[in-house]
Amino acid sequence: MKIALLGYGKMGKTIEQIALNRGHEVVLTVDKDDHDYDITQADVAIDFSIPTVAFNNISNCLKNGVPVVSGTTGWLDKYNDAVALCKEKNGAFIYASNYSLGVNIFFEMNKTLAKMMSALKQYNVSMEEIHHTQKLDAPSGTAISLAEDIISNNANFNEWKLDENGEAIIPITAKRIAEVPGTHTVKYDSEVDSITIEHVAHTRQGFALGAVIAAEWLADKTGVFTMNDVLGL
Numbered sequence: 001m002k003i004a005l006l007g008y009g010k011m012g013k014t015i016e017q018i019a020l021n022r023g024h025e026v027v028l029t030v031d032k033d034d035h036d037y038d039i040t041q042a043d044v045a046i047d048f049s050i051p052t053v054a055f056n057n058i059s060n061c062l063k064n065g066v067p068v069v070s071g072t073t074g075w076l077d078k079y080n081d082a083v084a085l086c087k088e089k090n091g092a093f094i095y096a097s098n099y100s101l102g103v104n105i106f107f108e109m110n111k112t113l114a115k116m117m118s119a120l121k122q123y124n125v126s127m128e129e130i131h132h133t134q135k136l137d138a139p140s141g142t143a144i145s146l147a148e149d150i151i152s153n154n155a156n157f158n159e160w161k162l163d164e165n166g167e168a169i170i171p172i173t174a175k176r177i178a179e180v181p182g183t184h185t186v187k188y189d190s191e192v193d194s195i196t197i198e199h200v201a202h203t204r205q206g207f208a209l210g211a212v213i214a215a216e217w218l219a220d221k222t223g224v225f226t227m228n229d230v231l232g233l
Helices: 010-021 051-063 076-088 101-117 141-153 205-218 227-231
Strands: 002-006 025-030 044-047 068-070 092-095 124-131 159-162 169-176 182-189 194-201 223-225
Touching: 002 010, 002 051, 010 025, 010 205, 044 051, 044 205, 051 068, 051 076, 068 205, 076 092, 076 223, 092 205, 092 227, 101 141, 101 182, 101 194, 101 205, 101 227, 124 141, 141 159, 141 169, 141 182, 205 227
Parallel strands: 002 025, 002 044, 044 068, 068 092, 092 223, 124 169, 159 169
Antiparallel strands: 124 182, 182 194
16 A cells, blocks of 8 residues: 655654555655645555644545545644545545544543443543643643543533633643653542543554554545544444
């Protein structure tokens, strides 16, 4: 499979190595300042760029009939536009806030726990996410996904806010510490006890492998998908 990498930072380079190890060919690498390139030489594109260029990267792929996997966060105000364009062009598109296979299992655990806790109003929920200092957005896309899944499955909470408590609010604390790939913690706390679930990434390898697996899965399909589709969850 011929892969275009849109975003060639640390994650892009890790994806490249895993793709090569799995027998694929990287035919194009695009950095944030590259504008004149031919995306059609690729069978599939993987976008791990930056928020300001992600939508343009995705649009370029869809307009040129190239399936695209995006893991860039911080651009989701234009997500519905990307979905509409994908449908208009009969293209193929996957967005995930996190491609780690373990994190996607963690997402399902979080939903199940949120449902179980819905009847227990004595518990307040809070979240913490920790990432490396180069991460541009806060809270992380993964933390937002976790919070929104809690809201969808637990009637006691209706919004999340960064560093802010309040009734029916899920407070999220975001920390930036050098060389931390990603840690996400969800905590339910009452006067008598606490329940905590946590995912700790040790390296970027898990995110990169999941993105390549998603690209392999998407290459011959049309439609808008999520990692749940890829993993059959």
